[in-house]
Amino acid sequence: MSVIWTQNGIVENDPWISGGEGADSPKLLPLAEALDHAQDNAPFGVVLQPADDVRALAPILERVAIVALTFPAFSDGRGFSQAMLLRERLGYKGELRAVGTVLLDQVPLMLRTGFDSFEVHHAPTIERLVERRLPGIDLHYQPSVDRTDTTTGYSWRRTAILNG
Amino acid sequence: MYRYDEFDHAFVEARVNQFSDQVARRLSGEISEDAFKPLRLMNGVYLQLHAYMLRVAIPYGTLNGRQMRKLAHIARTYDRGYGHFTTRQNIQYNWPALSDIPAILKELAEVEMHAIQTSGNCIRNVTADHFAGAAADEVADPRPYAEILRQWSSVHPEFSFLPRKFKIAVTGSERDRAAIQVHDIGLQLKKDEEGRLGFAVWIGGGQGRTPILAKKIRDFLPEADLLSYTTAIMRVYNLHGRRDNKYKARIKILVHETGVEQLSAEIEAEWAHLKDGELKLPDADIAAINTYFAPPALTPRAEGWGELAAWKKSDPGFAEWVGRNVAPHRHPDYAMVTISLKPIGGIPGDASADQMDAVARLAQEFAHDEIRVTHEQNLVLPHVALSDLEPLYRALLTDGLATANAGLITDIIACPGLDYCALANARSIPVAQEISNRFGDPKRQAEIGELKIKISGCINACGHHHVGHIGILGVEKKGAELYQISLGGSGDEYASIGQITGRGFEPGEITDAIETIVDTYLANRTDTDESFIECYRRIGADPFKAALYSSEAEAA
Numbered sequence: 001m002s003v004i005w006t007q008n009g010i011v012e013n014d015p016w017i018s019g020g021e022g023a024d025s026p027k028l029l030p031l032a033e034a035l036d037h038a039q040d041n042a043p044f045g046v047v048l049q050p051a052d053d054v055r056a057l058a059p060i061l062e063r064v065a066i067v068a069l070t071f072p073a074f075s076d077g078r079g080f081s082q083a084m085l086l087r088e089r090l091g092y093k094g095e096l097r098a099v100g101t102v103l104l105d106q107v108p109l110m111l112r113t114g115f116d117s118f119e120v121h122h123a124p125t126i127e128r129l130v131e132r133r134l135p136g137i138d139l140h141y142q143p144s145v146d147r148t149d150t151t152t153g154y155s156w157r158r159t160a161i162l163n164g
Numbered sequence: 165m166y167r168y169d170e171f172d173h174a175f176v177e178a179r180v181n182q183f184s185d186q187v188a189r190r191l192s193g194e195i196s197e198d199a200f201k202p203l204r205l206m207n208g209v210y211l212q213l214h215a216y217m218l219r220v221a222i223p224y225g226t227l228n229g230r231q232m233r234k235l236a237h238i239a240r241t242y243d244r245g246y247g248h249f250t251t252r253q254n255i256q257y258n259w260p261a262l263s264d265i266p267a268i269l270k271e272l273a274e275v276e277m278h279a280i281q282t283s284g285n286c287i288r289n290v291t292a293d294h295f296a297g298a299a300a301d302e303v304a305d306p307r308p309y310a311e312i313l314r315q316w317s318s319v320h321p322e323f324s325f326l327p328r329k330f331k332i333a334v335t336g337s338e339r340d341r342a343a344i345q346v347h348d349i350g351l352q353l354k355k356d357e358e359g360r361l362g363f364a365v366w367i368g369g370g371q372g373r374t375p376i377l378a379k380k381i382r383d384f385l386p387e388a389d390l391l392s393y394t395t396a397i398m399r400v401y402n403l404h405g406r407r408d409n410k411y412k413a414r415i416k417i418l419v420h421e422t423g424v425e426q427l428s429a430e431i432e433a434e435w436a437h438l439k440d441g442e443l444k445l446p447d448a449d450i451a452a453i454n455t456y457f458a459p460p461a462l463t464p465r466a467e468g469w470g471e472l473a474a475w476k477k478s479d480p481g482f483a484e485w486v487g488r489n490v491a492p493h494r495h496p497d498y499a500m501v502t503i504s505l506k507p508i509g510g511i512p513g514d515a516s517a518d519q520m521d522a523v524a525r526l527a528q529e530f531a532h533d534e535i536r537v538t539h540e541q542n543l544v545l546p547h548v549a550l551s552d553l554e555p556l557y558r559a560l561l562t563d564g565l566a567t568a569n570a571g572l573i574t575d576i577i578a579c580p581g582l583d584y585c586a587l588a589n590a591r592s593i594p595v596a597q598e599i600s601n602r603f604g605d606p607k608r609q610a611e612i613g614e615l616k617i618k619i620s621g622c623i624n625a626c627g628h629h630h631v632g633h634i635g636i637l638g639v640e641k642k643g644a645e646l647y648q649i650s651l652g653g654s655g656d657e658y659a660s661i662g663q664i665t666g667r668g669f670e671p672g673e674i675t676d677a678i679e680t681i682v683d684t685y686l687a688n689r690t691d692t693d694e695s696f697i698e699c700y701r702r703i704g705a706d707p708f709k710a711a712l713y714s715s716e717a718e719a720a
Contacts, residue, residue: 077325112321
């Protein structure tokens with residue numbers, strides 16, 4: 001069982017859930033297919049693997065409805081840099097989802113690197129996310145792409161802007 | 165030295181709470197051991213052969229008396245009354261209970277210390293020259309830059325799950341006392357033609373099973389670009405470093421397989437996007453961090469010159485200690501004192517709680533409350549008036565801390581080895597102890613002169629054997645311990661990787677083999693001024709091999 005979680009809570013009937021193979025449901029396409037598909041009119045999303053170069057999406061990014069980045073293992077941190085490049089370098093403003101092995105302790109770091117939705121399988125993680133008890137630290141020693149306050153002393157420091 | 169502000173205090177407190185929550189979730193089974201392992205490692209908690217081990221960060225090896233007293237208190241209260249200073253300027257405790265670790269972290273936070281990123285596949289504690297801020301040959305103090313890097317790298321959202329561990333070292337002078345060429349990133353402070361401060365940047369050095377010296381990728385990086393350039397290196401490494409084989413995952417392999425020109429071009433291309441962004445360091449921030457490291461006000465103490473000469477004349481033991489363990493300070497009335505943690509026959513790097521308390525007291529009494537940990541597993545008091553050397557020596561003597569062997573054959577680096585470590589194939593400590601006893605006679609050591617022996621109990625090379633003038637590597641062969649010898653390694657500005665001599669030696673033979681090597685050096689050196697490493701570089705490995713393996717050659 002997996003759920004989609006965002007800062008607003010659990011998303012019901014998310015159309016992009018992996019394995020949601022309804023004939024009419026839009027598709028998360030691998031990079032090569034997405035590049036081929038870019039001329040179609042139907043909305044589509046992209047699911048990237050850690051070795052994919054996110055910069056290849058640049059020409060079609062405006063037409064992409066969602067980008068999913070895959071974490072094949074908890075310890076594989078390539079998705080964090082892919083997310084930074086998407087947000088910072090390519091200026092991607094759409095939904096950015098973490099899929100694969102998504103566990104509680106990564107989520108605060110993922111939020112800081114620009115992810116805004118999460119496909120989660122791990123029951124204790126889902127429980128904590130639903131309770132909104134994230135294990136993050138609200139004081140940061142480095143800028144990132146999340147919304148933060150910069151008036152915290154040294155130029156590299158930030159504090160989280162907590163919503164609600 | 166750096167002092168925490170409110171932000172730092174609140175951050176470390178939040179980190180302790182975060183880790184306590186992780187431990188609680190592990191104990192309740194919410195987190196599997198597989199998922200917990202990277203989390204505990206990122207906070208310095210290892211699982212060793214007999215117990216958990218906690219590694220506490222001593223950023224760039226600098227601490228004060230109050231902090232040292234806390235380390236002593238932790239050793240006494242939560243461990244077995246001692247701690248082990250490491251080659252990365254940290255301290256580790258070998259016997260804490262997992263359930264005590266949150267309490268230890270809270271105690272550390274009281275004195276502005278932590279265990280953040282002392283292990284795991286993240287940016288580790290940043291190291292620096294242990295003589296920083298005192299050495300006469302320094303271009304600039306490396307510690308402010310190490311501190312900026314420490315802050316920036318703490319719980320970095322993008323770089324907490326790297327392919328492998330990542331070590332950065334900063335040196336402040338041409339003379340490299342931080343071994344920057346065997347680090348993932350090595351930074352050497354320097355000035356350009358206009359007198360602006362910046363760094364020569366080296367990447368891809370490392371030891372382990374594939375020892376490689378770093379390559380210089382930039383001759384001069386302005387200081388303002390420190391964080392943006394480091395980010396560019398880290399991003400390229402995080403995306404492209406190998407993840408299919410942990411033994412090929414360090415950046416040195418990426419440099420080797422990609423080629424330094426191409427990789428450096430990729431880093432520069434990435435940096436072009438980052439250099440004018442929010443990571444550019446304002447002069448005011450660099451200046452503000454620098455003020456924390458302002459040297460102590462050293463009053464003239466010229467009376468020390470005459471006193472020192474008289475004391476040396478009257479006490480040969482003191483004279484010997486001054487000759488070995490005392491180095492010139494940039495202020496002529498002061499000196500830098502190395503406190504050897506290598507007593508003859510002792511365990512390299514170990515200090516008892518009482519010894520730590522003594523060092524804390526002496527630092528406060530004689531050394532402007534500053535202590536350093538060296539990557540050679542000794543301690544340093546960086547600012548001692550010549551006039552205070554004699555009383556300091558007397559006090560060190562009572563606590564067994566006055567061994568006069570800095571840089572000599574008994575100043576051995578050794579990893580914990582099979583006595584503690586789950587990775588080890590062989591013991592390191594008993595080998596170090598036996599060599600130390602064999603060469604313990606002060607006259608004999610002095611006759612041999614500068615000679616660095618470094619011992620690792622497995623191929624991961626925590627004992628830095630690749631850069632030992634004589635390196636010893638413990639391996640396991642058919643269930644027994646065997647020791648390989650390498651010669652000619654060096655970790656300074658003339659860095660080199662040692663070459664293996666030939667077949668290994670059994671535990672009962674290794675000290676004799678070291679003696680054979682030493683005798684060969686003594687027989688071949690041009691005069692007493694030619695050190696072991698200079699002699700080796702002149703005559704090569706063959707005379708040593710011939711001496712080590714001659715009986716076999718005859719038998720064949």
